[in-house]
Amino acid sequence: MTKNLTLEDTAARLRGRDNILIITHIRPDGDTLGSAAALCSALRRLGKRAYLYKNPGVTDLYLPFVEKFFAPADFSAEFIVSVDTASTNLFPEGFSGGVDLAIDHHPSNSGFAAETYVDGASAACGEIILELVGLLAGPVSKEEADLLFVAVSTDTGCFQYSNVTARTHLAAAELIERGADSARLTKLLFRTCSRERLALEGYIYSNMASYHGGKINIITLTNAALAALGVTEDDMEDIAALPGRLRGGAASVTIRENRDGTSKVSLRTTEEVNASRVCAKFGGGGHAAAAGATIKRPPREAAELMRQALEEALVGGE
């Protein structure tokens, strides 16, 4: 692992370079896109040529925020910066080049870049970029404030996740003071969704099965059900969190049928159950509160296997 730069050194590296290409991660979310675009804008304010790598995974939701920053086909980069990207297997489709500087908030950053700045205490990479832009180019512009508000709010579930700190709210306050249109952005990002997403949520809430006095909650999503709802991949973001909304639940399971009829299982748990240990029984893994596995059975059978494993875990106190 490369030595971690200071933020001042990170700013100095950027100040000393030009023709900068900024990389976002695969399946780009609001944090990687907002952070990258805000940094790009600030570098341009310094008089530099800077562009975003044209990540083909950008969804319609985020495209209007970032497409103006996309690099033209003939752009020849002299310095490549990655933002919010923890490892090379998270590089965006089509990108394989070396990275000169990685800016990240994942403590697990693999150190793939020539130089790295990681601050694992930041809930969002956007918090880092806000400070970095301050060092580089002074207060953020109105557009940068909007972009960083997108970054910070999306990576914290609009200030609801456990990663939120006082610093996260201080960043939000600064961004609003600098012109971020938080009312419009939170409405777009959190208070509205597609018809298909709404129908999918309705299906999940109406069809969840509960066991063990409500501690185990399972939703099974077959390809037939998803097709009937008309949902696409865009509508599936973070759905594994939804069954966990039930108060008193200890383990929530989202089972999605793969194209070959097997089952992709996502497990979310409270401290009562170790999700990683349960999923390991099926060859999967993950973290204590969020894990997954592929079970080579149809969804209904996978659901029954998960129910049994979770009953055992709850009874055994695993």
Next chain:
Amino acid sequence: MTKNLTLEDTAARLRGRDNILIITHIRPDGDTLGSAAALCSALRRLGKRAYLYKNPGVTDLYLPFVEKFFAPADFSAEFIVSVDTASTNLFPEGFSGGVDLAIDHHPSNSGFAAETYVDGASAACGEIILELVGLLAGPVSKEEADLLFVAVSTDTGCFQYSNVTARTHLAAAELIERGADSARLTKLLFRTCSRERLALEGYIYSNMASYHGGKINIITLTNAALAALGVTEDDMEDIAALPGRLRGGAASVTIRENRDGTSKVSLRTTEEVNASRVCAKFGGGGHAAAAGATIKRPPREAAELMRQALEEALVGGE
């Protein structure tokens, strides 16, 4: 309307009194309860006897936060303070006495109290109480920080509503620095709900009817449907906001059957439609973006009347 006190004067009034009873509003929410309990705690830190009026409307969600502050039956108040209460018809059940001091963030406060402090720029009354406690008793305690985090987060939909300002986030940052357990509280208040609430959301998302290219969205909740879902009044909080989650919608209508078979209509609109004007056609009223009416017809007929009125408003550009 009485003259508006300064915050310093408000603190002075409280400092000069003892045996203080704090009133919360009818159907108490997190803002009135968290604000009142935090103020009560701070007054006790000053050595005063202070209690909350035992509001019979406190739901199970909030009871654990406030019941320790409830006044005993024999408490004889010498000074009565209301918090987050805009008018006398919002007094809690069983309370009819005069109020010496009203602390509120509703610009519409009717001036019912002998003296009043109103700050309409605060998204939550909790923002005011945070400043007031600072003047009265210094930094908030860990418990007061939790209570005021409940207040500020609930009155802003966890920082999602358009009333949020930079100051709201600064308040949240200060509360977290003072020990507010924001992860636990946001999970309790926003990320989890009752089985019946979840089922109700599922029903709404699965049964909304759309018209006018998705601009008009209507959900009809009959007594039979609500009974089948097992929902109680506790589960109905803010449901009129749910159909408005559909992206691209301009008007969302929630129709609830009254006990007598007539219809209670709630309308939420974007700037494309004036909700108050539409509801006025049925003898109702409200604000430009949120209004209501009672239509003396069964729900299905009320839905059709609303659909027609909204089509006209959209076509006419009303």
